[in-house]
């Protein structure tokens with residue numbers, strides 16, 4: 201089938217969205233292929249590469265280098281980076297913090313090589329590949345020589361190419377961080393790179409998911425960032441989206457009650473969104489223009505001063521709402537400040553996968569423009585969107601930056617490694633048991649975790665103690681009657697990653713227990729499933745093997761023998777109409793459904 205109109209899925213979606221509700225003043229969704237920035241977007245390999253085996257890594261490095269394999273066959277020695285499976289002791293943790301500080305400057309992101317108008321596209325691409333290869337070599341050597349564990353940093357050059365372009369196009373680069381552990385997601389070297397590209401560009405940290413923090417906790421972070429001369433603001437895409445939803449509902453209520461309404465709903469909606477843009481422009485701004493062009497800290501000063509006089513008695517650590525964030529973006533640069541595109545402030549949004557970039561953009565754009573997912577790495581393309589006629593958002597796909605981490609378990613709990621791809625659940629659950637006090641886990645899951653003799657309540661439970669209690673209480677059992685700990689672990693880890701089981705890290709220098717005390721009490725208990733619900737869950741998971749076991753249809757197995765001992769011989773003929781010992785047939789299930797279900801229930805309750 202030939203491509204007649206070059207109508208790909210991306211373009212079709214954009215066209216479809218516009219045709220459904222007609223064009224609007226600020227419409228600006230561009231397909232990446234329409235960006236005339238020299239990049240061949242149509243040919244991008246947009247598969248994020250974070251975890252590679254030694255062999256894969258060797259192959260991709262050789263491919264990048266254009267190396268012939270015959271030459272490489274000799275003396276090849278694979279040395280895997282040290283993988284810390286277990287957890288660190290307090291001393292090891294101190295040592296780790298020291299190493300982290302020492303090696304900070306070595307953990308760089310790749311730079312785009314210098315180029316000018318005379319450089320051809322091919323030359324530039326070759327240079328990019330070479331410098332990227334060199335960067336990977338340096339990091340690999342660092343990992344090998346120092347025996348350190350790093351985040352599974354992005355190894356696909358095309359992702360970094362997108363970052364380079366976002367940084368080059370942006371006047372302000374915003375790093376979106378997760379409020380639960382902002383420093384883990386902050387890349388200091390990116391801030392340096394932004395300044396290297398052009399010293400007039402600004403950096404700003406947007407602490408998203410700040411709904412997880414109490415006011416005191418935000419204040420503590422604000423004090424830390426101010427003391428470091430870092431500009432940071434607090435935002436919650438979730439709260440902003442909820443506010444929008446409420447406004448929408450109220451508007452609909454007014455419309456239903458005979459409020460001002462035109463015949464055409466879509467027209468009204470369009471007008472609303474246009475007016476919205478105008479109101480936000482007209483409203484008070486919280487950030488005055490920076491007085492001097494190169495002064496990075498002007499925003500902090502502005503933030504402190506301007507926010508204090510705001511009518512709602514806002515503090516610099518208040519959660520910014522949607523309108524306030526739009527105001528911030530509109531006024532972060534003064535009228536005389538340098539802009540790449542005259543009259544337009546381009547705001548680049550960068551961050552790790554899953555920190556909430558798409559949710560923030562959706563909340564800002566007051567509609568669903570970017571798909572949101574609890575799985576890291578959903579956003580794959582960089583896209584540009586006009587937030588207002590003067591503010592252009594430039595969204596970069598989620599990137600894992602190179603950084604030091606204590607253990608793999610830390611990466612799982614922080615959502616950097618996906619829970620579903622986890623092979624060993626014990627270390628992350630062990631870490632979770634160390635971070636969250638025993639009583640919080642017991643309250644949240646309405647369980648009692650056993651304490652071995654001679655141990656006190658203050659000691660964290662082992663992963664087995666916690667998971668056994670949880671799996672039993674939820675009825676998660678394996679075929680052979682053991683508690684299904686991996687299943688229980690997956691559920692708890694997902695709760696932790698999504699923040700339902702909340703843990704927030706304190707800034708450096710603050711005692712963690714004091715910082716988190718309030719939230720530890722704030723955890724809401726999860727209702728324990730009723731007997732009916734437990735049965736329903738088990739029934740949903742019934743396999744044909746369960747049914748076979750329940751009816752002892754097949755040749756005597758261990759389960760059969762045990763069953764016969766427990767209940768005596770079962771007259772399957774009267775139940776199913778089949779002859780004993782013959783394989784189970786579906787037609788009989790229809791005839792005696794209720795009786796069979798009762799037996800399956802009974803069987804499941806007894807295992």
Ligand SMILES: Nc1nc2c(ncn2[C@@H]2O[C@H](COP(=O)(O)OP(=O)(O)OP(=O)(O)O)[C@@H](O)[C@H]2O)c(=O)[nH]1
Pocket residue numbers: 408409410411412435436437438439551552553554555556557558559560571572573574575576577578579580597598699
């Ligand atoms: N509590 C809370 N959850 C949020 C907030 N923002 C995003 N989330 C959740 O975080 C998860 C990730 O959000 P996304 O917006 O898809 O994250 P992303 O950074 O775009 O992720 P990639 O597409 O992988 O780059 C989703 O489950 C969101 O519901 C927030 O402000 N508060």
